[in-house]
Amino acid sequence: MNAIDRLRNHLETRWVAPAYGSLVLGGIALCFFGAATNTMAGWLYAISGAIAGLLILGAILPAQSLSRLVVRRSPIAPVSVGDRLSLELQIENPTDRAKTLLQVCDRLPHVLSESPKHAIEVIPPQKTHRWFYSVEAQKRGVYRWHDVQVKTAAPLGLFWCRRDRAIAAKAIVYPTVLPLAHCPLVDTIGREESVQASSNRRYQAATEGVTRTLRPYRQGDPTRLIHWRTSARLGEFYVRELEIVTSGQELIICLDTAATWDADCFEQAVIAAASLYFYAGRAQLKVRLWTASTGLIQGNRVVLETLAATQPGETPTTAEIPPLPLIWLTPHPDALNSLPANSRWLLFSPSLAVSMPKSPDFPGFVVELEKPLAPQLQRSLQ
Structure with missing residues (x-):
């Protein structure tokens, strides 16, 4: 901003700034006044005075117009x-x-x-x-x-x-929350492979014996889970809500905000954290979010506001992460072998040529930035 613009801005915000028309009128008024002093003609003084009065009025009224809004x-x-x-x-x-x-x-x-x-x-x-x-x-x-x-x-x-x-x-x-249909990172956490396979077969084929409660039918529910006796008695469809072994399991989504991140990688990690949190909630897990500056938090609105405001390079708090299963989202592979038992990890790097540990203790994968994030979060861990 040059000196003229600064002066105009100063006048406009503290008093008034002349428009082009006022400068023209001011010049005309000066010309009439100069002619009047030379000729001593009263009518020239009257014209210059009228123009001056018009300019004074034009300078006073705009400020008054704004004064009580x-x-x-x-x-x-x-x-x-x-x-x-x-x-x-x-x-x-x-x-x-x-x-x-x-x-x-x-x-x-x-x-x-x-x-x-x-x-x-x-x-x-x-x-x-x-x-x-x-x-x-x-x-x-x-x-x-x-x-x-x-x-x-x-x-x-x-x-x-x-x-x-x-x-x-x-x-x-x-941040964007991806509508994940399934997510092996969450589905397999805290369960041995054999327990998971047994539970999946049990859920897919069950019609008796594992019903936790009944609830009204919602669009998209499989018809094989309809409880016909209750539906006939109440006059509307009711479906079985089956017991799932992950119900009540605790899980922590950890976003390593204290680290130094590439900007695009961090945005992808925030989207992944939000998507994993809400997916885990739909899977009936007791899920919490951890960031370096906030520690452990929970609640949909609190989590979303935290992820909206979070930035890389935050100052860590003194709160430590509980030794529970977690999903560690980080740009650095150094700590992948020091996670709690049954944990998972996601590694975000602008380059796939990262120095990975020879054999990480826990499953996970490197997120490829050039590919859509949703299919990667839904892919198998094998």
Whole structure:
């Protein structure tokens, strides 16, 4: 920003900045005044004085037009990456005179979107104008901003006046949660292969003896699990909810946020952590998330907000990870052989040429960045 722009910005935000028309009128007024001093013609003094009065009026009115406007913001609902953030500003005119020809600019963070502008023709006395708009959330994060600018040159258009309103805003963009149909990383954790195979055969073929409870039929449930006697008695379909050996098993999703990450790798790891957490929850596991700065946390909203805000290179807390089965998401293979029993791992690296341990103690795989993440999380560990 050069010196002229800085001066104009200073005048516009603290007093008023002249528009092009005011500069032209000022020049004309000076010409008439100079001619009047040479000729001593009264009518020339009158014209120059009238123009000067018009300029003074044009400089005073814009600031008065903005002086009593009230700007409020509605709460912003969280969204996921790829969705649109819905925002609303309320501009209230509590005075007895209409406010005309306003421009409102919401000063969004540049990483979220360009700052949108909205023109308002008139706000009647004692009325509120609502401005609804939306922006596409292209990157996860917790975004905060504080400024809303209101600008006008009304009623004469000779001087611009802009005032900032300090209105705190917070928008949360959650990471993408992949809809995993199955995930061997979670399905096999904490179970011996023989127990898993027996449980799978039992679940697929069971019709008696392993029913945990009955629940109403939901679209997509296999018809072989319908409990016909109960369905006939109650007049609607009820299905068996079978006992699964993983029910009640504890699992920790660990995102190694204290490490140094490649930016693309870290974003993929955050998506993987969110997807694994929600998949494990659907599998009836007691799942928690661990990051270096927060320690162990649980709860869908808390986890999503934590993953939205987390960044690589965080300062570790003093809390240690309990010796429970975990899925370790990291860019470094050094600690893969020191994980708790029955753990799994995912290694994120911008290059597949990583120095892996000769024989990691636990199953896992290297995530390939050039391939879609969802199929990789659903592939077999063999």
